[in-house]
Amino acid sequence: MKSRIVVSRFRILLAVTAAIFLFYVSGAHAQRPAEKNIPRTAGGKPDFSGFWQALSTANWDVLAHSAQKGEPAGEGVVEDGVIPYQPWAVKQQQENYKNRDAADPENKNYFPGVPRITYSPFPFQILQTPNKILILYEYLHANRQLRFTGERPSGHIDWWLGDSRAHWDGDTLVVDVSDFNDQTWFDHAGNFHSDQLHVVERYTLIDADHIQYEATIDDPKVFTRPWKISLVLYRRIEKNFQLLDYVGYAFDYEKYYP
Amino acid sequence: MRRVEFYVSRGFALAAVLLLSASALPAQQDAGANDPKPAAAQAVRNGAGKKQAKPWTPVYLSDGEPNWQGFWHARPGGDTYDITGHKPRPDFNLQGDGAPKPGIHRVSGTPDGSIPYQTWAAAHYQDTFENIDSPTKPQYVDTQAHCLPDGPVRGLIHSGFEIVQSPGYIVLLSEQADEQVIIPTDGRPHVDGNIQLWEGDRRGHWEGNTLVVDITNVKGKSRLDMTGNFYGPGTHFVERFTRVDEDTIAYEATVTDPAVYTQPWKVSARFVREHVDDPIYELWEDACHEGERSADRLVISPEAAKVNAEAAAEAQEANKPPEK
Numbered sequence: 329m330k331s332r333i334v335v336s337r338f339r340i341l342l343a344v345t346a347a348i349f350l351f352y353v354s355g356a357h358a359q360r361p362a363e364k365n366i367p368r369t370a371g372g373k374p375d376f377s378g379f380w381q382a383l384s385t386a387n388w389d390v391l392a393h394s395a396q397k398g399e400p401a402g403e404g405v406v407e408d409g410v411i412p413y414q415p416w417a418v419k420q421q422q423e424n425y426k427n428r429d430a431a432d433p434e435n436k437n438y439f440p441g442v443p444r445i446t447y448s449p450f451p452f453q454i455l456q457t458p459n460k461i462l463i464l465y466e467y468l469h470a471n472r473q474l475r476f477t478g479e480r481p482s483g484h485i486d487w488w489l490g491d492s493r494a495h496w497d498g499d500t501l502v503v504d505v506s507d508f509n510d511q512t513w514f515d516h517a518g519n520f521h522s523d524q525l526h527v528v529e530r531y532t533l534i535d536a537d538h539i540q541y542e543a544t545i546d547d548p549k550v551f552t553r554p555w556k557i558s559l560v561l562y563r564r565i566e567k568n569f570q571l572l573d574y575v576g577y578a579f580d581y582e583k584y585y586p
Numbered sequence: 587m588r589r590v591e592f593y594v595s596r597g598f599a600l601a602a603v604l605l606l607s608a609s610a611l612p613a614q615q616d617a618g619a620n621d622p623k624p625a626a627a628q629a630v631r632n633g634a635g636k637k638q639a640k641p642w643t644p645v646y647l648s649d650g651e652p653n654w655q656g657f658w659h660a661r662p663g664g665d666t667y668d669i670t671g672h673k674p675r676p677d678f679n680l681q682g683d684g685a686p687k688p689g690i691h692r693v694s695g696t697p698d699g700s701i702p703y704q705t706w707a708a709a710h711y712q713d714t715f716e717n718i719d720s721p722t723k724p725q726y727v728d729t730q731a732h733c734l735p736d737g738p739v740r741g742l743i744h745s746g747f748e749i750v751q752s753p754g755y756i757v758l759l760s761e762q763a764d765e766q767v768i769i770p771t772d773g774r775p776h777v778d779g780n781i782q783l784w785e786g787d788r789r790g791h792w793e794g795n796t797l798v799v800d801i802t803n804v805k806g807k808s809r810l811d812m813t814g815n816f817y818g819p820g821t822h823f824v825e826r827f828t829r830v831d832e833d834t835i836a837y838e839a840t841v842t843d844p845a846v847y848t849q850p851w852k853v854s855a856r857f858v859r860e861h862v863d864d865p866i867y868e869l870w871e872d873a874c875h876e877g878e879r880s881a882d883r884l885v886i887s888p889e890a891a892k893v894n895a896e897a898a899a900e901a902q903e904a905n906k907p908p909e910k
Contacts, residue, residue: 370648377752438876453768455752462750462757469735469766469784471759478866487871511876568774573783577875578734578807584725585734585807586816 366499366533369456374499374533376454376461379564379571382447382541389517390557399516405447405557411519412552424518432516437576439470439488441512442505442527443543443557451564453571461494461501466571474503481507486523488512503529514545522549537563642832644795649753651771652795657867658835658857659746662690666744669693669811669853670700673715676902692743695840695852701815702848714814719898720891727884729809733763733874735784737808738801738823739839741765743855748869756790756797763874769799776802782819784808799825810853818846833859 367375385393385402391411392404413421424431434440440448450467461474474494481491486509494503508525530542539561546554645653667675671689696702703711717726730736736744745762758767769790777787779802787803806819821843828836835857842850861867886894 439871439873455750455755455757457750457752460750462752462759464757464766464768469764471764471766473869475868478868481870488873488876489871570770570774570777571768572777572781573785575735575784578732578784581724581729581732581734582805582807584723584727585729586809586818 364533364535367536369458371458373456373496374501375456376501376531376533376539377456379451379453379569380539380561381451381564382449382559382561384447384559386447386557386559387444387449387515390515390519391517393517405559407556407558410555412555414550414552417520417550421518421520424513424520426518428516428518431518433512434516437468438511439468441488441508441514441521441525442472442490442492443529443541443545444512444514445470445472445489446529446541446543446561447559450574451569451571464571467574468576469573474501484523490525490527497530499532501529501531503531505529520550521545521547524549531561534560537565539563644829647751647753651751651756651792652797652829653751654749654756654797654829654835655751656859657746657748657861657869659860660743660855661858663743663855664745666740666811668813669740669743669815672700673813676898692853692855693851694854695850701810702851704846704848707816707846711814711816714816718812718814720894721885722888722891724885726814728812728814729807730763730812731884732881733878735763735765735808736760737784738786738804738817738825739841739853740808740810741767741785742837742857746860759869761869761872764872776800779803782806786823795829797825797827799823799827801825816846817841818843820845827857833862 367377369375384405385400386405388396388399389402390405392409393399393402395401411421429435439445445465445467446452448465448467450465452463452465452467455462455464459475459477461476463472463474465471470489472489472492474492476494478493480493485491485507487507488509488511490505491507492503492505494501496502505527506525508521508523508527510521510523510525513520525545525547528544530540530544532540532542534540540558541561542556542558544554544556545551647653665675667673668689670693671691674686674689676686691699693699693701701711714726717723718728721727730744735741741747741760742758745760745765747765748759750757750759754770754772756769756771758769759765765785767785767788769788771790771792773791774789776789777783781787781803782805783803784805784807786801786805788799788801790797790799792798801823804817804819804821804823806817806821809816821841823839823841825837825839830836837855837857839853840850841847841853
């Protein structure tokens, strides 16, 4: 009797341990986000620190498009593939598109606004602290402070990159951005907005090296309803990777100095 | 099997699982106590006036680096007319008696506190200085007027800056022209010598309460001040920031470039903590280049230059202190 009990207890322990071992090596645990090796801060939040870059073609056109000279084809990043312009705005976008090579504010090396700064074809660095997250962009040395503390300044301010206030929604970093001017385009295809633009970004680590980036855009002056873009940000894993610089508005002056 | 043994064996297995999970998570450093409010509270508690050195205990971040976060400003500072202080700004910065304020002498390590230029460089500087008030050529327009990055030294003296720290990085942010300076402290090598950067390539390390920053790979096209003092693409800066007390950082940079100067020289400043009593203060977007509307009118005609020169002479006469 006694020996039978000892054997069966041992067998069950062996079976359970084996099951757990197999569960881990099979990768079945990858279904559960908590076990995807997502880096975390000492406070338990996902840690976005590091270097990231978009590979999408959204900077040329956020909607699906064929290739053009100098521009790759792309499947588009807009959910449902439609930007819900008001009727007057449809015409304005078409006008922008016709004049895009001359009229794109990117030509003047102006800050590209949000979310275009995210998918401009340059890397950016995220530095995460408890009170705020810094995003330092290589492009035009733009930077944004995504603040967990403090309040939005009162009154409308015409900023290029808006005012960003952040909070956590579980493991997703949510950034509420407003106080924009109407000077930027979403892409080279002339998709545009007014100064009533309001953007809510969501950054979620899919795994240690990929961020799912989503931005919901609403602007009651231009669109009939909010719409959403979604794309992946890729970690720059090269050894000793760092930002360099691209001061676009300086190139024409360089020859005169020092 | 009896129920108790069943659960005991599961317990061992669960313990094994938990141990495995814990060891699989990478240890991540938080930035720790980077909230500037405790420092502000400490300043108020100390009760000392801003002009006195306060008793001060260094505060450290969770990765062991000194916590210097917050807002700082060069005092004296806020204007970089002439970094040597030998040429007080003639048109304003006047004192009560109408005389220009004396210049701030920041340069040391040379016989007379001037920048030790090679002959060609001294001539280049003199040409720029004689034409800055009436720039008839693009090279006579100060780089700040085009919102070009101030770069080493000038960027810290001309406007206030915010220090933000995160493991492996110290970042200096200025509202003016949205300047950003990134200083890795993780011991990585400099970038390839063929890369030139407006802010240079910076590497920092700590020596107790001194931050030493090595700057190479500069583009060498930013000016050091409005009169046209300059450096070149081969210039090497070594900065030493020493935390003197709660509210003060002493700064000294050694500038070396045999192509431009006859010897190394030093430039110094003092940074004072600011916005201590204003916990809601934030750096905002400046968008200097985006706001520029007069870029094509900065270079003036020779005729306009002549008019300017006459007006400046009149103003100087009018502002002379009264004869005693």
